[in-house]
Structures are given as C-alpha cells and as structure tokens.
Amino acid sequence: MTRRSDGGRGSDGVGRLSRRRLLAGLGGVGAIGAASGAGTFAFLTDAAALPNNTIGSGEVALDISCADHDGTANCTVSDGLVSVGIEGLDRGSYGAESFGISVLTNPARLWFATVCPDPDLAAFDPLGDALSVTLVVENGGSSTLFSGSLSALREAFVDGLRIDDLDGEACLSPDETLDVTLYWELPIDAPSVAAGRETGFEFRLYTEQCRHVSEDDAVGSNPFAGLGPCEEPPEPCPECEFGGKADDVEGQISISDPNDTATWLSIDEGPLAGEAFLFVTDVEYKDGDEAVGVRFDLVDADGNAFGDLCEVRLKGGPTTERYQIEPPSPDTGAVLLAPDGSGNSGRREISNIEIDICVDEERGSDEPDDSGDPDEPDCIECVNGEPTLLGLTFRYLGSEPAQITGVPEQGGASTGLLFEGTVAPDERFTLDGTNLDRPGNRDDWIGPNVEIVVDGGTTVSIHTSCSVALGVGDAFGSDGAGGPLYELVAGTSTDGEPLCDSEDRS
Structure with a gap:
C-alpha cells in the first residue's frame, strides 16, 4: 500500500477532487463536529542554565527563567529553545508570561528568533489566529517588539533580532537581567471556535561574547539570518462535500490486510461508490467483537491515497458522532468513536460510516464544463411536487x-x-x-x-x-x-x- 509523500495536501493534484466528480452526491449528509487542539509543545523544565555556550565566539553561560503570571501558560526551556503553550481560555481572558535572561560570565550580545510553526498545525489554529499579543523587552527601558496575533508573532522574527542593544548600549553585562514579557488577550468578540483550544509559540536565543568581537564584525554574527520566511501552510479545503457512505457496517470492522481488498470497507453509497475504500488501521471494540471506534485511510482500489477527508460521521443507534478532520488528510489521524449509548451501555456499535472530502471547485463556479463525460448528472429543481x-x-x-x-x-x-x-x-x-x-x-x-x-x-x-x-x-x-x-x-x-x-x- 502506498501513501502520498505530501501527506495528502494536494500538491500533486491527487488530494483535491473535482467538484463535478461529486455532483451526484452533493446533498448527501454533512455535519461538522469538534476537532482536536491546534498544537503540541514540549514541556520539560521551568528554568535552565546553559553553561559553556560556545556557539558564538568566546565562552558564555546563559541563564533563562520563566514566570507564569496566572497559571494559564506553560513555559519550558531546553538547550536555548523556549517553548510557551497556552490553553483552556475563554473569550475575554488575558494574561502574561515573562522570561528573565541573563549572562553569567562575560558580557555578550544576544539574538532572539521565533521558530516557524509546523505548516500542518498553522493551517488550523483558531486560537493562535484570534489571540492578541504584545511582546515587550525591558532592560532599564522598555521596548515593544511586536503587537498583533500570536500566529503573526511566530513568523515575525524568524530571521533573528538582536535584543541586547535595545536600550542604546551594546552587550548584556553579567549583572543585568533582560526581561521579555508576552502579554496576551483573547478578545470577547473572538470566534467561539478559538475558546478552549491549545496553541503556543517557540523562540531561540543565541549569544556571542563581546570582548573579542568588534561591533563592526558582529554585524555578520546573526546565525538566524536568511531562515525566513516560514513555509506556507497547506491550502485549506476549498469546499467540503459529501463523498459517500460505508453502509451496513453493524459493528463488524477488522484491521485491513493490504493484500486482501475484501478486508477493506467499501464506499457503497454516494458519488465515490465503487471507487473509494476505507483502509482500516486501528479498531476499538466493546464486548470483544463490536466495533465502537475506528481509524482509517481513504484509498482507491490500488491502495493509493484517494483525496483528503475533511469530515467523518459515525452512526450508532439513532445518533451520529461527527468529526472534522483538520487539516484535511487521507487519514483520520486517530481512532474516531461512535456515539455514547444511554445508561451504562457505553459506546454504541458503529452501524455506518459517512465521509466528506475536499473538492476543488467552489459552489457557483461559472467555469465551462469541458469534462466531456456524458454520465455527469445535472442538478434537479425542487418544484411542482418533484422530486422526493x-x-x-x-x-x-x-x-x-x-x-x-x-x-x-x-x-x-x-x-x-x-x-x-x-x-x-x-x-x-x-x-x-x-x-x-x-x-x-x-x-x-x-x-x-x-x-x-x-x-x-x-x-x-x-x-x-x-x-x-x-x-x-x-x-x-x-x-x-x-x-x-x-x-x-x-x-x-x-x-x-x-x-x-x-x-x-x-
């Protein structure tokens, strides 16, 4: 079984299907459900001393400490990389996170650089997009480095910025502490989808001893120069349309064998019927043999990735559990669970699986139909008592x-x-x-x-x-x-x- 190297992002033309190809099933079924958080950040310690930092010229010991003002953010430090995670916010929330930076041995120059986010995570980060932040550096005086969204901050200083000389005097002395503070607020009018999410950002620090390097020579010492701009996130799903249904599952799901297509779940209703299959990679069972959760790839008859899933619905009993796949991908990304049953029965067995996929053309496109496919249906008007x-x-x-x-x-x-x-x-x-x-x-x-x-x-x-x-x-x-x-x-x-x-x- 083969998978696309682009992770289903559509750069090779495979991941985005023509909307005309799905015309027959546009009504279908569709409900966008909840999605998981937008980012993952490593939390190791809340302070670190980095001795013998010889990346720059000369020996410098750098000390970094974090101070969370209100317990809503998580700051960690590891090998010059500072990670900040923010989660669980309601609209109207605000707070701050501070970082104390000092050198322990010789006077040093200091460069600050933000780290590009993972493109897949940046493609769907409603909290990062909505969170209003201000980044301030204080060392005797106060300098505002940035004001805007957290998503924009992550890309603002990828090429590095020297911050030891913001007060007009070059080089940070061992008896000084430079304070960097991130103030943040989730506006009361932010989109509701931003509340309760997780986001964050990372930055790196680089030091160079001042004693043996002149200011003229230090101009070329920035190790982050030329690292930007960040990679563009994958294109969002232009339109999420009904792809089809794997019907009559009735809890009977097993791991798919790549050499036996009979073990794959077929799409047997909708526009992709007979063309697309669900290649099952993981199953969760109840009572030994009733499938209540499933993870799968959307593939064609040869096992190749077949477009990007943007929404999946699992029906169990009279109700349906809906999952939005963000960013869109041929893989569900995790085991998706059927609805909860009543009382103490737990999850219901999966009775059918419906999928929506990304398509290229937006509704209302006036591009001419040059497909030449006589089987492509037209739409039908709901007038004069027809159709049902x-x-x-x-x-x-x-x-x-x-x-x-x-x-x-x-x-x-x-x-x-x-x-x-x-x-x-x-x-x-x-x-x-x-x-x-x-x-x-x-x-x-x-x-x-x-x-x-x-x-x-x-x-x-x-x-x-x-x-x-x-x-x-x-x-x-x-x-x-x-x-x-x-x-x-x-x-x-x-x-x-x-x-x-x-x-x-x-």
Missing part, C-alpha cells in the same frame, strides 16, 4: 453552539429523528431521511414537512414536498438579530440527484 427528497444539509447561522433536533412534522405518519446533535456556529448538519421509521414498506425520504428545533425551544418548519419551490441558498428562521438561522447548502433526491441552487430556478 432524501436529505437536506443546512449551515447553522446562530452565534452560539446549540442542540439541534430535526424531526418530521408532528402529526405525520413517519416517526424518528432526522438529526440530533450539538452544532457550532457556521457548522453544517443534515436532515437524513434514512433515519425515519415509516409505516408499510415506503422508501426512504425526508417527508413532506420537517421541523428544526433549537435547544428544545425555537421551532422552524420547512415545506419539503417540493410543492413549494426549494433550492440551495434558501434561508430559514431568525437568529434574533435580523438575519436567518439556517441556510440550505446542499440537498439530494431519493434518486441521488443534487438539488439546484435557488438562483438557477427556471
């Missing part, structure tokens, strides 16, 4: 996370849940008609009318029989501030046809 709808995907436009429930309209013949779960602002959720219980042998469909309920209170009714025109881009409900509460972003008929945009109605 299987699923509708909405974007939640509220300002705070909410418990959202989708049900068939009260009084109808169908029962059950179309959707239930907690949805964050700007995230998607899907009303899925396959979840309903129907009398007789009626086919799966969403029903003629649905209701969406927020936190057990506000209810929005939507007519879904197509006797009233319905299209992608339509908005529903009220957010209480003059805007809509939901936007319809995708839909699919019971025949697998994608729903047209409302602006394209004939």
Whole structure:
C-alpha cells in the first residue's frame, strides 16, 4: 500500500477532487463536529542554565527563567529553545508570561528568533489566529517588539533580532537581567471556535561574547539570518462535500490486510461508490467483537491515497458522532468513536460510516464544463411536487453552539429523528431521511414537512414536498438579530440527484 509523500495536501493534484466528480452526491449528509487542539509543545523544565555556550565566539553561560503570571501558560526551556503553550481560555481572558535572561560570565550580545510553526498545525489554529499579543523587552527601558496575533508573532522574527542593544548600549553585562514579557488577550468578540483550544509559540536565543568581537564584525554574527520566511501552510479545503457512505457496517470492522481488498470497507453509497475504500488501521471494540471506534485511510482500489477527508460521521443507534478532520488528510489521524449509548451501555456499535472530502471547485463556479463525460448528472429543481427528497444539509447561522433536533412534522405518519446533535456556529448538519421509521414498506425520504428545533425551544418548519419551490441558498428562521438561522447548502433526491441552487430556478 502506498501513501502520498505530501501527506495528502494536494500538491500533486491527487488530494483535491473535482467538484463535478461529486455532483451526484452533493446533498448527501454533512455535519461538522469538534476537532482536536491546534498544537503540541514540549514541556520539560521551568528554568535552565546553559553553561559553556560556545556557539558564538568566546565562552558564555546563559541563564533563562520563566514566570507564569496566572497559571494559564506553560513555559519550558531546553538547550536555548523556549517553548510557551497556552490553553483552556475563554473569550475575554488575558494574561502574561515573562522570561528573565541573563549572562553569567562575560558580557555578550544576544539574538532572539521565533521558530516557524509546523505548516500542518498553522493551517488550523483558531486560537493562535484570534489571540492578541504584545511582546515587550525591558532592560532599564522598555521596548515593544511586536503587537498583533500570536500566529503573526511566530513568523515575525524568524530571521533573528538582536535584543541586547535595545536600550542604546551594546552587550548584556553579567549583572543585568533582560526581561521579555508576552502579554496576551483573547478578545470577547473572538470566534467561539478559538475558546478552549491549545496553541503556543517557540523562540531561540543565541549569544556571542563581546570582548573579542568588534561591533563592526558582529554585524555578520546573526546565525538566524536568511531562515525566513516560514513555509506556507497547506491550502485549506476549498469546499467540503459529501463523498459517500460505508453502509451496513453493524459493528463488524477488522484491521485491513493490504493484500486482501475484501478486508477493506467499501464506499457503497454516494458519488465515490465503487471507487473509494476505507483502509482500516486501528479498531476499538466493546464486548470483544463490536466495533465502537475506528481509524482509517481513504484509498482507491490500488491502495493509493484517494483525496483528503475533511469530515467523518459515525452512526450508532439513532445518533451520529461527527468529526472534522483538520487539516484535511487521507487519514483520520486517530481512532474516531461512535456515539455514547444511554445508561451504562457505553459506546454504541458503529452501524455506518459517512465521509466528506475536499473538492476543488467552489459552489457557483461559472467555469465551462469541458469534462466531456456524458454520465455527469445535472442538478434537479425542487418544484411542482418533484422530486422526493432524501436529505437536506443546512449551515447553522446562530452565534452560539446549540442542540439541534430535526424531526418530521408532528402529526405525520413517519416517526424518528432526522438529526440530533450539538452544532457550532457556521457548522453544517443534515436532515437524513434514512433515519425515519415509516409505516408499510415506503422508501426512504425526508417527508413532506420537517421541523428544526433549537435547544428544545425555537421551532422552524420547512415545506419539503417540493410543492413549494426549494433550492440551495434558501434561508430559514431568525437568529434574533435580523438575519436567518439556517441556510440550505446542499440537498439530494431519493434518486441521488443534487438539488439546484435557488438562483438557477427556471
């Protein structure tokens, strides 16, 4: 089995699939769930003495200490590398972290350089992007080195900055301490996705003895010169679209054998049916043989990486657990767990797995269709009572996370849940008609009318029989501030046809 060397970032054209290729399944199912933290930083000690630092000219002993003002940040020092981790913040939080730097032997010049973040981590770091920071150096006087976001600070001084001469006098004496303080604040109006995350930054220090090196010669002593700029993070997912479903899993999952494709989970519904497979690399079981967690790669029939996962949903019982894959990757990155059961039953067994993948074209692209593929379907209009709808995907436009429930309209013949779960602002959720219980042998469909309920209170009714025109881009409900509460972003008929945009109605 082979994997792409670019980690699924799409630089070779493999990781981003054409949106036209997925046109038949654009309605599908989609709900963006929670994701893991943005960074990992090594925490070793809170102080370090670095004797016999002979990187520069002459012998210098450098002492670095950290002082956390409020316990929210973690500072560690190892071999001239200082790491700071910040986590667990609420919007409106603020604090500071200080570093005391002194030389213990001879007067020395001192260079400071920030360390480029890992590109994959930088691609999704909502806390780093939202955290407002100010970096101040004090040595008799005070100098502000930087003000802006933490993400921007990480790239600001990659090429190094000399900081021993900021007070106008060159060289740090053994009896002086230079204080570097990072002040930070998470604004009250920061995106909700930033709260509770983890982020951080790192910087390096370099010393050079002043005694035997003139100031003129010291101009060329900066060892960090030329290290920037930082590598660009991978391109974000242009559009996350329904890729398909591995159906009828019913808890029967085992580790995939690279030499036996029969052990791979096949995508048997949706636009990638018959083309894509889930190559299982880890499974968590309950009661010995019921799979309640799974990790997998998205591959083609030859075992090669097949696009980037951006979202995965595991259904167990009547509910679904949703995971956002950030940054997008062919690998889920960890074992994903099915929903919790009621009472003491623990995790439910996985009944099916749905995937969303990154596609190249954004909705509304007016590029001509030159694929020449006669099998590429057109979208279908929801008018005049046709077609019957299987699923509708909405974007939640509220300002705070909410418990959202989708049900068939009260009084109808169908029962059950179309959707239930907690949805964050700007995230998607899907009303899925396959979840309903129907009398007789009626086919799966969403029903003629649905209701969406927020936190057990506000209810929005939507007519879904197509006797009233319905299209992608339509908005529903009220957010209480003059805007809509939901936007319809995708839909699919019971025949697998994608729903047209409302602006394209004939």
